[in-house]
Amino acid sequence: MNRRIAVLAVGACLIAPAARAQGSPLWRTVDIARQLHDSLPQRIRVQYGAGRVDVRSAGTAVLYDMHLRYDERRGAPVHRYDASSRSAVLGLESREGAQRFSDRDDSGELRLALPSSVPLDLDLQLGGTESRLDLGGIMIQSLRLECGAADASLTFSQPNRARMSDLTIDVGAADLLAVHLANANADQIRVHGGVGVADLDFSGAWTRDLTVDAKLAVGKLILRVPADVGVRLDVERIIAGFEHDGMVKRDDAWYSTNYDTAPHKLRVHAETFFGQIELQRGTR
Amino acid sequence: MRRLLAALLALGFLTPGVTVAQRVSPDSNSDLERLRRGESIADLPPADSIAPGARTIAGGTTVNGTVLARGPIVVAGRVNGSVVSLAGDVTVARGGVVTGDVLSVGGRIAADGVVMGEMRSMSALPTLLAASAPALLARTPFQRTMDSARMVAATFGVLLIVAIGVLLFAGRNLDEVAETLERRFARAFWAGLLGQVLLLPGLAVLVVALALTVIGVLLIPFAIVAYCVAVVGLFTLGFLAVARLVGGSMSRDGDRTPRYRALVALAVGVAVFFVLWMVAALLAWSPLTATVVRAAALAMTWAAVTLGFGAALLSRAGTHRRIAAGAPRVELASWQTPTPLTGVVAARRTASEVR
Numbered sequence: 258m259n260r261r262i263a264v265l266a267v268g269a270c271l272i273a274p275a276a277r278a279q280g281s282p283l284w285r286t287v288d289i290a291r292q293l294h295d296s297l298p299q300r301i302r303v304q305y306g307a308g309r310v311d312v313r314s315a316g317t318a319v320l321y322d323m324h325l326r327y328d329e330r331r332g333a334p335v336h337r338y339d340a341s342s343r344s345a346v347l348g349l350e351s352r353e354g355a356q357r358f359s360d361r362d363d364s365g366e367l368r369l370a371l372p373s374s375v376p377l378d379l380d381l382q383l384g385g386t387e388s389r390l391d392l393g394g395i396m397i398q399s400l401r402l403e404c405g406a407a408d409a410s411l412t413f414s415q416p417n418r419a420r421m422s423d424l425t426i427d428v429g430a431a432d433l434l435a436v437h438l439a440n441a442n443a444d445q446i447r448v449h450g451g452v453g454v455a456d457l458d459f460s461g462a463w464t465r466d467l468t469v470d471a472k473l474a475v476g477k478l479i480l481r482v483p484a485d486v487g488v489r490l491d492v493e494r495i496i497a498g499f500e501h502d503g504m505v506k507r508d509d510a511w512y513s514t515n516y517d518t519a520p521h522k523l524r525v526h527a528e529t530f531f532g533q534i535e536l537q538r539g540t541r
Numbered sequence: 542m543r544r545l546l547a548a549l550l551a552l553g554f555l556t557p558g559v560t561v562a563q564r565v566s567p568d569s570n571s572d573l574e575r576l577r578r579g580e581s582i583a584d585l586p587p588a589d590s591i592a593p594g595a596r597t598i599a600g601g602t603t604v605n606g607t608v609l610a611r612g613p614i615v616v617a618g619r620v621n622g623s624v625v626s627l628a629g630d631v632t633v634a635r636g637g638v639v640t641g642d643v644l645s646v647g648g649r650i651a652a653d654g655v656v657m658g659e660m661r662s663m664s665a666l667p668t669l670l671a672a673s674a675p676a677l678l679a680r681t682p683f684q685r686t687m688d689s690a691r692m693v694a695a696t697f698g699v700l701l702i703v704a705i706g707v708l709l710f711a712g713r714n715l716d717e718v719a720e721t722l723e724r725r726f727a728r729a730f731w732a733g734l735l736g737q738v739l740l741l742p743g744l745a746v747l748v749v750a751l752a753l754t755v756i757g758v759l760l761i762p763f764a765i766v767a768y769c770v771a772v773v774g775l776f777t778l779g780f781l782a783v784a785r786l787v788g789g790s791m792s793r794d795g796d797r798t799p800r801y802r803a804l805v806a807l808a809v810g811v812a813v814f815f816v817l818w819m820v821a822a823l824l825a826w827s828p829l830t831a832t833v834v835r836a837a838a839l840a841m842t843w844a845a846v847t848l849g850f851g852a853a854l855l856s857r858a859g860t861h862r863r864i865a866a867g868a869p870r871v872e873l874a875s876w877q878t879p880t881p882l883t884g885v886v887a888a889r890r891t892a893s894e895v896r
Contacts, residue, residue, distance in 0.1 A: 287663040292656050329667060336659065495759065 282328035284364070289336045290322040291345075298376040298398065300344035304335060306351055306384040308365025314394040314415075315370035322370040323347050332365075348382075371395050376419045383409070392417070393440060399423045400441070406430045413440035416462045420444070428453060437461035439483075445470070452476055459483065463521040472528040479535045480525060487519030488512070490536060493528040500535045513538070572627055572666060579667040580644060582607060582623050595629070600636060607641070616654065623658065627666075682826035689822035689831075697815045704781050704807045711778070712803070714859025718782035721859075722852040730844075733779070733851025744768050775858060779849020780842075784810030787845075814842060 299320060303312070308327075315322050325334050332349040339345075348367060371377065376396045381388075384405040392400070393414030399422050402411065406429050414437060421443040426433065428450040438446060439461030448455055450473040457471065458481040471478055482488050490511040492499055504511040516522065527534050576582040584606045596610040600617040607622045608614060613629035616637040623641030624631055630648040633639055637654030645662040652660060707715055722729050744765065751757035751764055785803065788810025792802070817838035824831040853859065 283668065285664050285667070287661060288650075290650075290660045291658075292652065292660075294655075294657075333667070336661075338659070 283330050284326065285329045286324070286326045287334055288322070288324050289334065289347075291320045291338060293318045293320045293372055293375060296375055297343060298378070299372075300342070300378040300380070301371065302344070302346045302380040302382065303367075303369060304346070304348040304350065304382045305367050305386055306332070306349065308349075308367060308386055310383055310386045310388040310390070311366075311368045312381070312388075312390045312392065313370055314373045314391070318372065318374070319370065320372055320375070321345060321347060324366070324368040325349060326364065326366040328365065373418075383407075393437070394418075397421055397441070400443075401425045401427075403427045404429060404431045404433065409433050411435045413437045413461060416440045416464075417442040423447070425449075428455065432456075434458075439463045439467070443467065448472070450474065450476065450478075455479070457481065459486065459523060466522045466524070469523065469525045469527075471525065473532060474529070475531045476529070477533045477535065478527055478529055479537065480527070481537045481539065482513075482523055484538045485515070485519060485521075486513075487516035487522040488536070489516060489522065489524045491524075491526045492534055493526075494530075494534060496531045497529045498533040500533070502536050502538050504536065511536075575666045575668075576609075576625060576644075580642075580661070582625060582642065582644065584622050585609060591627075598637070600634075613648065631662075686823060686825040689825040690819065693815060693818045693822045696818075697811065700811055700815075701808060703777060704784070704811060705804070707778065707781055708800070708803055708807060711859070712800075714778060714856075715782055715785065715803075717856045717859035717861070718778055718849070718852045719785050721856040721861075722782055722786060722848060725852070725855060726848070729851035729855055730848050731851065732854050733847035733849070736850055736854050737847065740772060775853040776846055776850050778858060779851070779853040780814075780846050781807060781811075781849070782852055783845040783849040784814060786810065787813055814845060817841060 301321065303310075320338075323336070327334065327349050330352070332351050335346055335348050335350050337346045347369065349365070371379070371392075373394045373396065376398050378399045379392075379395075379397055380401045381390070382403045385407045386404070386409075387407050388404060388409040388411075390402070390410065391412045391414050393412065393416075395417070396419040397417050398419050401423075402409070402425070404427070409428065409431055411426070411433070412435075417440060419442070421441055424438075424441055424443040424446045426435070426446075426448045428448070430452040431450075432453045433448070433450065433455045435448075435456070436458045438457060438459045441461075442464055444465070445468040446457075448457065448469070448471045450471075452475045453473075454477045455471065455473055456479045457469070459467070460481070460483055463483075463486060469480075471480070480490075488504070488511075490501070490504060491509065492511065501511050504513055506512075513519070570588045573585050573588055577585060586607065586609055591609055591611055593611045595612040595614070596608065597615045598604055598608065598618040598620055602618040603621065604618070605621045608616075608620050608624045609627070610625075610629070611627045613631070614624055614626045615632045615634060616624055616639055617634040619638045619640075621640050623644065624633075624639050625644045625646075626648055627646050628648070629645065631643050631645045631650045633643065633650075633652040633654035633656055635653040638657075639655070640657045642658035643650055643652065643656050643660045646666055647664065648662060650660045650662045747764055747768060748761055751761050757764075785806045788806035788808065789802070791813070792805045792809050797805075817834060821831050821834035821838050824834055855861070
């Protein structure tokens, strides 16, 4: 019996260091910030593969303030700033040869604060992340959001003080919740999705008419529009249901009854292959 | 004795912690190298000039080059370069200016003054520099072997679950494919080979045919998915039939129920095919040997899959019952006996034979 225990003990002594050294992640945290020295427009690209992402407006005068928690064996922080082109690339890039998907990613985290006083062209390339993006109060000229296979929540809690020329959202196999989209102050919004649910809430401060192009291959597309906004909905569907809340069909499109008299109009072109399109009057 | 063993165990688990701790706090030269290569900090002073303790750049003074300390740093003046604290906070007071980056390892940065570069506070200096990262990330032979073995075991487990599902829900089809394999062995192989060659042309013909019908265009995505599912299903059914035959010839459970016998035969058969893969996985520490064994395993698996696929095609996924039904049964029913009881043959039996 004692001999067996001795063998086990020796085995444990030999294996434990090797197992710990080889298998354990090397967690690191880093806070990276850059002061803001002028108010000229900037371009910021964020790339992040897996983990939790939180983006919001910064309280202080910084161009960016990023907090990263990452496994050093699998990724390295990215923080490049080119002063001549006024562009920054931030986030985490995978190391060559590192395994991409593992439960270790669950503890990874990116928290990013962006300035509220500088016009930004923002490009968010997020992979399999759980993203909470509150872009309220940030001056955004254009926004491109790419999400892979995870949940994404995009909120404009405050109106955008810059006019956004284009808001593009590409979602892979993820659930997207976009709230207060009217606060985005965008001319047009494009939402392209693969599989999942896209829940678009158009509440907020309406300053102009808005055009939306929403394409979802398989899944559910929910459009929530305030009652005082006129809606024109042009639907293309193949094997999909369509729930229209009090809409009237004229020509080839569906119109809300207040479309001609409404102060602001929302024109939606919605396409889905398999699933459902749902229009709800009112907000979340 | 037991106390000694417990101490040994504890030592075994504590030693790596100490090793790791030692690894993340190396000497000054290593720190400087990490700063230079990992954090792109230039103009670093020599390692022996880094004094422990706090450092202050007083207001009205200017320092050219990187300021480096192993304690907290306060900048009230001007630094034409970067400021790095290897163990402490960095404070850039109001009126203080840093033209480069500010970096704090294990501390915080407070900047009321001006920092032209970036401010980075980190828990530790990066250990995986760009140049050394591949070497550190490269898996050890032991790790490679364990990973390969785990992969093979997981695949075996999944296939076993699929086998049980097939046995439960498509048992008759499996029987029929196995029977076809026994009766038409050579033909099954050639059918399997031909089937593999015609897989892609078959899909192309299907898509073109659907496109020609105009209304069928909508069905093309579904047809592609259905085709792929059908092909994978045929391969799986065929391979399991081969595994069942192989396992059946090796297992000895004559007095059990047919379903139990079939299950054991399947498990043994699948295991037989995975033995070579597992051997190859366990030899992963020796790449050349592992490649040779893996090639043998691949050849064996391919032959089995081809045979099974052909049998599945010939028996139309086990729904074509005529192949087995048309063949003469060799097995005798249990109530039959080879000993003649009546007739001329029986009459000619000797007394000792009758006894």
